[in-house]
Amino acid sequence: xxxxxxxxxxxxxxxxxxxxxxxxxxxxxxxxxxxxxxxxxxxxxxxxxxxxxxxxxxxxxxxxxxxxxxxxxxxxxxxxxxxxxxxxxxxxxxxxxxxxxxxxxxxxxxxxxxxxxxxxxxxxxxxxxxxxxxxxxxxxxxxxxxxxxxxxxxxxxxxxxxxxxxxxxxxxxxxxxxxxxxxxxxxxxxxxxxxxxxxxxxxxxxxxxxxxxxxxxxxxxxxxxxxxxxxxxxxxxxxxxxxxxxxxxxxxxxxxxxxxxxxxxxxxxxxxxxxxxxxxxxxxxxxxxxx
Numbered sequence: 386x387x388x389x390x391x392x393x394x395x396x397x398x399x400x401x402x403x404x405x406x407x408x409x410x411x412x413x414x415x416x417x418x419x420x421x422x423x424x425x426x427x428x429x430x431x432x433x434x435x436x437x438x439x440x441x442x443x444x445x446x447x448x449x450x451x452x453x454x455x456x457x458x459x460x461x462x463x464x465x466x467x468x469x470x471x472x473x474x475x476x477x478x479x480x481x482x483x484x485x486x487x488x489x490x491x492x493x494x495x496x497x498x499x500x501x502x503x504x505x506x507x508x509x510x511x512x513x514x515x516x517x518x519x520x521x522x523x524x525x526x527x528x529x530x531x532x533x534x535x536x537x538x539x540x541x542x543x544x545x546x547x548x549x550x551x552x553x554x555x556x557x558x559x560x561x562x563x564x565x566x567x568x569x570x571x572x573x574x575x576x577x578x579x580x581x582x583x584x585x586x587x588x589x590x591x592x593x594x595x596x597x598x599x600x601x602x603x604x605x606x607x608x609x610x611x612x613x614x615x616x617x618x619x620x621x622x623x624x625x626x627x628x629x630x631x632x633x634x635x636x637x638x639x640x641x642x643x644x645x646x647x648x649x650x651x652x653x654x655x656x657x658x659x660x661x662x663x664x665x666x667x668x669x670x671x672x673x674x675x676x
Contacts, residue, residue, distance in 0.1 A: 402496025549645025
C-alpha cells in the first residue's frame with residue numbers, strides 16, 4: 386500500500402507576515418520532500434453599522450480570494466516543479482480553521498503578523514489556540530525575517546528535562562540535520578541550588594554544583610537525539626536569568642528556536658505566561674512550538 390507523506394500547512398492571507406512564512410514553508414517542504422498545503426481562512430463578519438462606499442458581495446470576495454490562491458499555487462509550481470502544492474479556502478474562524486486543516490499535517494507554519502483571518506495572531510487568543518490545540522509542531526515566522534547567511538546554521542532548543550522538552554530536542558535535531566546545522570541546547574536557571582552544611586540551618590549557594598547538575602541534565606536530555614543524529618554537532622549554553630531572554634538573545638543569530646508547549650524550571654508556562662509572550666513578540670528568527 387502506498388503511503389503519502391504528511392503535508393506542511395501554512396496559514397496565508399497575503400500579508401507581509403504570511404509571505405515571509407510562505408518563503409520559509411516552501412524551503413522547508415522542499416527539503417523534506419513534503420506536500421505544501423496553503424490555507425486561507427474566510428470568516429464572515431456581520432455588522433449593524435453602515436458601511437461607507439460600495440459593498441462588495443460576499444461571493445465576489447470569495448471568488449477573488451480563490452483566484453489569488455490559484456495564481457499563487459501556479460507560480461510556486463512553476464518555480465518549484467518538484468513541490469506538491471495544495472490550496473484551501475475555508476470558511477470559519479482563523480484558529481479553528483487552521484487547527485482542523487492541520488489534523489493530518491507534520492507541521493503548521495504561521496506569520497507573526499497578518500490581515501483578515503490571521504490578524505492579531507500574536508497579541509490575541511489565536512496563537513494560543515493554535516499552539517495549544519494543533520496536533521503537530523507549530524512554527525511562527527517573524528514578519529520581517531531574513532534568512533541567516535552565516536557559514537554554520539544554528540538551531541537553538543530550550544531544555545528543561547520535561548517530556549515536552551524531549552520532543553522539542555528531537556524536532557530540533559531533525560531540523561538541524563535537514564539544514565546541515567548545529568544545535569545549541571539552552572538551559573536557563575534562576576533559583577539557587579540550596580544545600581545544608583554539617584546539619585546547620587544555614588543555606589549556601591554552590592554555583593559550581595548548579596552548573597554541573599545543569600550540564601548533566603542537558604547531556605542526558607540530548608543524548609538520545611544526538612545518538613540518532615551523529616552528524617549533527619551540538620553544544621550547550623547554561624545562562625542565568627530569564628529563559629525567555631536567553632532564547633531571544635540566541636534568536637539574533639539562529640536559524641530556528643525550538644521550545645516545548647509545557648515544561649518546568651525556566652521554561653514553565655512558556656506559551657501561557659509572560660515568558661512565552663516575550664519570546665513570540667521579540668524573537669528574531671522562526672520559533673517552533675512542539676507538543
